[in-house]
Amino acid sequence: xxxxxxxxxxxxxxxxxxxxxxxxxxxxxxxxxxxxxxxxxxxxxxxxxxxxxxxxxxxxxxxxxxxxxxxxxxxxxxxxxxxxxxxxxxxxxxxxxxxxxxxxxxxxxxxxxxxxxxxxxxxxxxxxxxxxxxxxxxxxxxxxxxxxxxxxxxxxxxxxxxxxxxxxxxxxxxxxxxxxxx
Numbered sequence: 001x002x003x004x005x006x007x008x009x010x011x012x013x014x015x016x017x018x019x020x021x022x023x024x025x026x027x028x029x030x031x032x033x034x035x036x037x038x039x040x041x042x043x044x045x046x047x048x049x050x051x052x053x054x055x056x057x058x059x060x061x062x063x064x065x066x067x068x069x070x071x072x073x074x075x076x077x078x079x080x081x082x083x084x085x086x087x088x089x090x091x092x093x094x095x096x097x098x099x100x101x102x103x104x105x106x107x108x109x110x111x112x113x114x115x116x117x118x119x120x121x122x123x124x125x126x127x128x129x130x131x132x133x134x135x136x137x138x139x140x141x142x143x144x145x146x147x148x149x150x151x152x153x154x155x156x157x158x159x160x161x162x163x164x165x166x167x168x169x170x171x172x173x174x175x176x177x178x179x180x181x182x
Contacts, residue, residue, distance in 0.1 A: 001085055002078055002152075006159045010166040018166075018173040028056045029165050036161035040121040040153045042072045045161050053165065059172040067171050071164030073115075078159025079124050080114035082152060087131045090141040098135060106135065121153050 011022035018025075026033075032052040036045045046068060053064035084106055091098055098106065113127040125146075129139040145152070 001081055002155050002159045005077060005081055006162045010163060013166055013170055017170045020169065020173070025057075025166075025169065028052070029162070032165060033158050033162055037154045037158040040150070040157045042076070042157055042160050042164070043118075043120065045157070046072045049161060049165055049168075053168055057165070057169060057172075059168055060175065063172040063175060064168050067168040068164055071167055072161075075164050075167060076114035076117055076160050077163045078156035079117050080110045081159070082156045083114060083124055083128050083131060084110040086128050086142075086145055087135060087137065090132060090144055091135065091137045093144055094137055094141055096135070096137050102135060106131065109134065121157075122149065124153075124156075125149065 007022075007026070011026075014020045014022045014025050029052055032045070032048050035048045036042070039045055049068045049072070050064055053059040053068060054061060087106055087110070088098065088103070109131060113131065114124070117123045117127060125142060129142050132139045132141055
């Protein structure tokens with residue numbers, strides 16, 4: 001789901017909103033994605049994201065300087081997706097079925113709680129435990145994913161940072177179009 005979001009949804013954003021080739025774009029930002037993957041920290045990756053935006057993508061410094069720091073703290077799409085998937089997975093493991101309405105509320109709460117997550121490794125675990133408790137799933141069920149959380153943390157950080165840089169490219173393209181229009 002994380003890779004589908006990064007390379008699927010974000011490719012559509014690049015193609016239709018930024019008018020860029022997703023393949024070329026992801027080639028340019030590959031070192032940034034590797035840095036995000038290896039650090040598991042959106043905050044620690046911010047200087048590399050700013051350098052990539054300026055040096056490789058040639059984005060406006062004011063756009064990158066505004067969008068990327070904001071994204072490092074608020075645009076946690078990978079984390080939100082992960083939180084929702086974990087709650088659904090653990091609920092299924094415990095035989096607890098969430099109704100469609102509960103799943104919609106889970107989606108909303110996952111997005112909101114992802115904004116509150118610190119950009120550090122393992123920062124989402126306490127919030128996932130809270131979401132589990134909210135839906136009547138035993139919070140200790142989080143233990144099921146603890147063993148693989150570090151690898152998943154690396155992936156969701158890569159998605160978070162990738163989404164941030166795509167958003168910066170989209171905003172930059174949209175601003176340039178607006179400024180160029182008579």
